[in-house]
Amino acid sequence: MADRPHTPVLDRVHLPADLKGLTDRELRQLADELRAETISAVSVTGGHLGAGLGVVELTVALHAVFNAPRDKIIWDVGHQCYPHKILTGRRDRIRTLRTEGGLSGFTKRSESPYDPFGAAHSSTSISAALGFAMAADLGGDPGDAVAVIGDGSMSAGMAFEAMNNAGHLKKRMFVILNDNEMSIAPPVGALSSYLSRLYAGEPYQDLKSAAKSLASLLPEPFAEGARRAKEMIKGMAVGGTLFEELGFSYVGPIDGHDLEQLLPVLRTAHARATGPTLIHVLTRKGKGYAPAENSPDRGHARAKFDVLTGEQKKAPSNAPSYTKVFAEALIAEAEVDPKIVAITAAMPDGTGLDIFGHRFPKRTFDVGIAEQHAVTFSAGLAAGGMKPFCAIYSTFLQRGYDQVVHDVAIQRLPVRFAIDRAGLVGADGATHAGSFDVAFLANLPGMVVMAAADEAELMHMVATAAAHDDGPIAFRYPRGEGMGVDLPRKGVPLEIGKGRMIREGARVALLSFGTRLAEVLKAAESLAAKGLSPTIADARFAKPLDRELILQLAREHEVLITIEEGAVGGFGSHVAQLLADEGVFDHGLKFRSMVLPDTFIDQASPEAMYRIAGMNAPEIEAKVLEVLGVATVGKRA
Ligand SMILES: Cc1ncc(C[n+]2csc(CCOP(=O)(O)OP(=O)(O)O)c2C)c(N)n1
Ligand SMILES: CC(=O)[C@@H](O)[C@H](O)COP(=O)(O)O
């Protein structure tokens, strides 16, 4: 077990109410101890480190000034909430973060009354806070609403939709803009430059009126110190900030690591604000832990690590990740096709487009956290004659669904969707599971939907997408390492709507869509020992279906079972529709579709999540035996 830090003040804090009895000096010490405890905890669990370290002082100050859970502190994304969890009664479980049965890595309503609103996808906090503020106003739950949102998350359209609404409704609510000049990657875009200009030596304009307007909201702290006043006046002095134009009182920027600034500003804002108030706080991601601060992503997410050295304890890899294979396959296609361009919404590293971007900087676009825009921007690129590969995690593509339907599919534009993190992803849990993309894409007219069974298949699907110009096409692949199969030098385009036979057998046909194929093969090995030899096929396409293959499997077998890493409504549902339409059920086929269960599965290892979902080899084997009505030894209860 890693050494626990010495934390005499933190040991006295069990709930935020305990902060009320601490002096400002003790609060400073508390912040130091909270930082040490956060580092120690993440070193044993792995997880989001840098964001939490950057808000340690802010977390202490918010809980010292506001009265949670009556006041609702809403952490945007929630990846910075570990210090908050430690202060809100969850310290005893903090070393279970992101593990099966443990604490979630994000805020979660069912976990604690101190998590008033769940998160994990970005840029929702201001909308939620405004909802709480209005509810309080209308006689619902009383208390203040405080949204804490990062500069990266602030760039998303949803944050501005909420600000626009809040400025109109004029209710008291707080937005803390936690500006650390980082997203996961360095932030991009005009808003980021704007925020930098708010504190980067703009000439002060109209100092007197700025000071006056600030003084009307926050008189006391400014009387106290010229330095603090100057810091805040800088922001005011840029002259009617964007936030003020949207109807917010703007305060800042202030040093988010200096409790001597944070506490008086928050206390005064808490005591006096009457309308929407935005407090602009400058912080450093990874603050106080050199290995994080000094790394290019400021310690955004870490595997378990050695606290002294910062060295991560990663299991050795046996195969390249799907993400890397995708990036390299796309580079190979782009080398010979100058029309190929790539788009990411703030996930260059996660999608592998950082690798593509090194090779083709001018053909790579990081649009910031803006999935909706990413999709329609890609549609525009396609309409303009380019071949866009829009690389988005399955879970984040959910946010761009109307754009997929309205801007891409209806116009039959050849946008290529590279859908990473398909299926269950593990420690990030239900919010990040890629469960729904097949269901929400395969029902769209003209959309081609593929799933790779291994990394070589992924290469072929990249090539297929590059060659496909007749409408939109999507291919999905999971988080993590590939199967370790031999890779071709370059992918070869697949025939659209054609699956492949893997192994011919008898009685039972197992039709896999995606990387469950490996589990199907394992199940088949075990069934072989029981004298059963199922036919195995890889569908490759959920849309268009390989009708010929499916009908042949249905005709020639007693049992047909589909399996996919997705929710109901996806591949299996389309197969069932085909079989029903063709009257195959009339002839007694026993058909089963193995899909993710109708529940949100909490964080665990991906293997454990698939076990819970009943989709590993033993469950596949049990399903076959159950349908055949033979021995069910080993079947899970
Ligand atoms: C809709 C959505 N897109 C992408 C992500 C992935 N993501 C998680 S944190 C993050 C960066 C957020 O930056 P910022 O809000 O500035 O917080 P910081 O990490 O800098 O504290 C991104 C892109 C997400 N969670 N939600
Ligand atoms: C908080 C968030 O949304 C990301 O940091 C996410 O956890 C990244 O997931 P991967 O580790 O799969 O890239």
Ligand SMILES: [Mg+2]
């Ligand atoms: Mg940031």
